Amino acid sequence: MKVIESLTKIPRQAIFITIALAIIIPLIVPIGIPVNVMPQTQKLFDAIDELGPESGPVLLSCDFDPQSMPELYPMLVAIMRHCFARNIKIMLMSLWPTGPGLVEMAVDAVPKEFHKVYGQDLTFLGYKAGGSAVILGMGESIRDVFPTDYYGTPIDSLAMMRSVKNYKDISLIVSLSAGDPGYRTWLLYAQSRYEARVGTGVTAVSAADAYPFVESGQLVGLISGMKGASEYEVLVKRKGYSEGIRKAAQGMDAQSLGHLLIMVFIIIGNVGYFFSRRRR
Amino acid sequence: MNLSPDIWVWVSAFLTLCIFSFLFRDNLLYRFAEHLFVGISAGYFIAITWHNVIYPNLVIPLFKQGNIIFIIPFAFGILYFTRFIPKLAYLIRLPIAFLIGWGSGVAIPATFQTYIIKQTQGTLLVPDAFLRWDSGLWAVIGLVGVVSTLIYFFFSKERKGILKPTANLGIIFIMLGFGASFGYTVMARISLLIGRIQFLLGPWLGIIK
Numbered sequence: 001m002k003v004i005e006s007l008t009k010i011p012r013q014a015i016f017i018t019i020a021l022a023i024i025i026p027l028i029v030p031i032g033i034p035v036n037v038m039p040q041t042q043k044l045f046d047a048i049d050e051l052g053p054e055s056g057p058v059l060l061s062c063d064f065d066p067q068s069m070p071e072l073y074p075m076l077v078a079i080m081r082h083c084f085a086r087n088i089k090i091m092l093m094s095l096w097p098t099g100p101g102l103v104e105m106a107v108d109a110v111p112k113e114f115h116k117v118y119g120q121d122l123t124f125l126g127y128k129a130g131g132s133a134v135i136l137g138m139g140e141s142i143r144d145v146f147p148t149d150y151y152g153t154p155i156d157s158l159a160m161m162r163s164v165k166n167y168k169d170i171s172l173i174v175s176l177s178a179g180d181p182g183y184r185t186w187l188l189y190a191q192s193r194y195e196a197r198v199g200t201g202v203t204a205v206s207a208a209d210a211y212p213f214v215e216s217g218q219l220v221g222l223i224s225g226m227k228g229a230s231e232y233e234v235l236v237k238r239k240g241y242s243e244g245i246r247k248a249a250q251g252m253d254a255q256s257l258g259h260l261l262i263m264v265f266i267i268i269g270n271v272g273y274f275f276s277r278r279r280r
Numbered sequence: 281m282n283l284s285p286d287i288w289v290w291v292s293a294f295l296t297l298c299i300f301s302f303l304f305r306d307n308l309l310y311r312f313a314e315h316l317f318v319g320i321s322a323g324y325f326i327a328i329t330w331h332n333v334i335y336p337n338l339v340i341p342l343f344k345q346g347n348i349i350f351i352i353p354f355a356f357g358i359l360y361f362t363r364f365i366p367k368l369a370y371l372i373r374l375p376i377a378f379l380i381g382w383g384s385g386v387a388i389p390a391t392f393q394t395y396i397i398k399q400t401q402g403t404l405l406v407p408d409a410f411l412r413w414d415s416g417l418w419a420v421i422g423l424v425g426v427v428s429t430l431i432y433f434f435f436s437k438e439r440k441g442i443l444k445p446t447a448n449l450g451i452i453f454i455m456l457g458f459g460a461s462f463g464y465t466v467m468a469r470i471s472l473l474i475g476r477i478q479f480l481l482g483p484w485l486g487i488i489k
Contacts, residue, residue, distance in 0.1 A: 012303075013303070013304060016303045019473075020473075020477075023470070023473055023474055023477050024477055024481070027474070027477060027478060027481055027488055028481065028487060028488060067472070068472075069475060070471050070472055070474060070475020070476075070478070071468065071471050071472070071475075097324075097325060097328040097329075097332065098324075126332075127328070127332055128332070129329070129332060129333045132386060132387070136386065184394075187394050188387070188390040188391065188394050189386075189390055191394070192390050192393040192394045192398070193390060193393075203468050204464040204465070204467040204468035204471060205461075205464060205465050205468040206464075207464045208457065208460045208461045208464050209461075212399060212402065215402055215418075215422065216398050216399055216401065216402025216403075217402065218394065218398055218402070224464070225464065225467055225468055225471055226467075226471035226474065226475075227467065227471075245489060247478065250478070250488070251471070251474040251475075251478060254470075254474050254477075255467070255470055255471065255474060258470040258473070258474075259466065259467065259470065262466055262470075
């Protein structure tokens with residue numbers, strides 16, 4: 001009985017070390033646990049997949065910061081690869097001041113995989129403060145809100161931006177969202193007021209809150225956390241669009257083992273608690 | 281193993297390990313990294329606010345292009361600082377009133393449309409939902425969940441008769457929601473740990489790609 005009761009007194013350092021090992025080992029020696037694609041991720045993939053070079057650009061709003069990078073940055077890279085493979089133009093922007101540095105990393109890395117040219121195939125508008133005011137302003141005129149891109153180049157001198165005036169000229173908005181302003185702000189103002197098509201990729205913490213918007217059709221699709229990012233990476237690879245490094249998919253073995261271990265600890269803790277209560 | 285030659289990767293790895301050291305116990309290295317983060321964040325946001333907000337939206341149009349109309353938002357902004365002068369502190373109400381008025385006017389119709397009308401429409405059982413048996417089943421479960429949860433939060437009538445089992449059913453749906461949220465939170469935290477360990481094993485130690 002003492003053994004069972006001692007289960008409730010495992011030192012927290014031992015738990016941390018066990019979880020660290022469960023994460024580190026599968027990253028070094030992958031197991032290859034298969035990734036099942038959830039319907040809401042498939043919906044967003046299909047919404048982009050049905051677009052083509054003749055469609056308007058996809059607007060990727062990178063509303064996140066380095067803290068949520070492990071979850072949202074792989075989504076950004078995977079969606080950019082998908083768009084470029086389909087010859088869809090991309091507009092990038094951020095409603096978060098900490099977003100542009102992360103977007104720049106993707107702008108430096110992804111277009112060269114597909115030999116895409118800045119200004120013709122993608123544009124980075126940068127960060128603008130104001131959240132809802134920015135979204136409302138872009139619904140009237142994007143160049144009034146962003147007269148220049150992130151690098152100070154006038155918008156009108158970028159070839160792909162000459163035909164883009166407001167949301168009517170954009171095929172799809174995808175907000176990679178770690179909080180507020182984020183996908184909810186895009187839904188509130190771009191979707192409900194201007195009837196723009198909005199999809200989102202969110203951190204796992206906020207995924208449960210986003211599901212009702214997919215069910216109601218307000219969001220065209222949803223990518224949830226690192227797991228969702230890995231699903232999107234798998235879809236991009238399955239279609240033969242890119243063979244690039246898939247950061248989120250690499251982490252899925254570690255994620256699965258980590259979850260398994262936490263479940264084991266929850267069961268152990270509850271068993272120990274149950275027996276210690278019975279004894280009292 | 282292929283250690284990074286980049287000094288900034290080493291700085292980043294060192295600070296990551298400093299923060300992780302808190303898992304053992306609170307210590308000097310953790311506090312150093314924490315204070316550094318707070319200081320750098322504050323400085324970063326001041327610089328970003330100046331370069332992305334104040335300079336392009338106020339300094340250039342008002343002081344460089346001579347656009348006089350920008351005096352109005354400038355004056356409104358300055359009124360925020362009257363809080364530091366007790367005799368004039370009441371003037372802060374003007375910009376706050378403006379912001380609340382504008383914010384409410386913009387947000388209320390959009391919120392009503394997004395969170396109430398469209399969500400209610402999404403909950404209703406429409407014939408399209410029954411084109412497939414599984415989507416029809418989920419639509420029914422969704423409707424039952426919404427109604428029973430709303431009844432749980434209906435406090436104007438004593439829980440007797442049909443209200444009692446319905447409210448109890450609502451508790452089950454609420455608990456399922458909490459469970460899903462907690463599960464996702466665990467998933468998010470593990471993801472963040474994976475991200476940091478991928479950085480330590482990849483760019484820093486060069487063990488993985």
